[in-house]
Amino acid sequence: MGACVEILDAGKTYRSARGPVTALTGVALAVQEGEFLSLLGPSGCGKSTLLRCIAGLNQVSEGSIRIRDMEVRRPAEGLGMVFQRDVLLDWRSIRDNVLLAAEFQGLRRRDFVERAQALLARFGLGEFADRNPWELSGGMRQRAAICRALLCEPQILLMDEPFGALDAMTRDDLNVELARIQQDGGRTVVFVTHSIAEAVYLSDRVAVMSPGPGRVVEVFDIDLPRPRPLSIRETPEFARHVGAIRGLFSRLGIVKE
Ligand code: ADP
Ligand code: MG
Secondary structure, eight states: OOEEEEEEEEEEEEETTTEEEEEEEEEEEEEETEEEOOOOOOOSSSHHHHHOOOOOOOOEEEEEEOOOOTOHHHOOEEEEEEOOOOOOOSSHHHHHHHHHHHHHHTTGGTTTTHHHHHHHHHHGGGGGSOOOOOSOOOOHHHHHHHHHTTTTOOOOEEEESTTTTTTTHHHHHHHHHHHHHHHHHHHHEEESSSSSSHHHHHHHHEEEEEEEEEEEEEEEEOOOOOOOGGGGGSHHHHHHHHHHHHHHHTTSSSSOO
C-alpha cells in the first residue's frame, strides 16, 4: 500500500511577540495506509505543531504535507482528531458532544444517532449518553472525545497525547481499545506521545523527534505480533524495542542513562 500522509522537508516557524520561534525544521516522513505511527519526542519538540499541520489546522512555513497526494491547505475530509484535553462542550450532553462531529461536517445529525450510541456503548459510556461532561471522570470524558473523533468513520485518525492526563489503569484500557479499533477499521493513525512504552505497545513504527526545533531523527520498526495483549510489555522483545529507543533518547541528551 502507498503513502497516506507524506511530509516533505517540512518546517514551521511561528511569529511571536518575542520574535520568531522555529518549531520544526526539515521534517521528512511518510505514513503508510493502515499504519499506526507514533511521533515520540520530548516536550516542546514540535509534536503538536506537526500534528496540527497534518490536520490542516496550521500551515507549514517550508516544504509541504500531502494527504493521499493532495497538498494539505485545510482540514482534509475523512479525518478525525483527538486533542490532549478532551475539549467537550459542558452545556451539551455526552451524546450531543459526540454528534458534534457530524454537525461540523454539515451531515444530518439523525443519520448518526444510532452510531453515536453504539460507539458510546463500545467505550463503556452507553448509560452516560444523557449526562453532561462535568458529571464524568477524566477517563470517561476522553473516551467520549474518542467516540466523537470516530463518529464519521474517519480513515485517518490524528491523536495528540490523548491519554497523557489519565491514570495508568485507564490508560492501559484505552491503549488496548485503541489498538483494537485501529486493527478493525484498517485505519491510519498518527499518534503523539512522550511515553516510549506507549509508543512501542501501539505502533507499527515509531518516529523519534529531536529536541526543538524538531525533526525526525530515526524511525523504528516495531515488529511485535498483533493482537498485542498488555502482557507483551513484559517480554524481552518489547524490552529490546524500548531499550533501542531509550538509547537514542540518551544519545540525543533527552534522558540520562
Ligand atoms: P510539543 O507538542 O512537542 O510539546 P509544540 O508543537 O507544542 O511541542 O511546540 C513546539 C515549539 O513551538 C515550542 O517551543 C512552543 O513554545 C512553540 N509554539 C507552539 N505553538 C506556538 C504558537 N502558537 N506561537 C508561538 N510559538 C509556539
Ligand atoms: Mg504537544
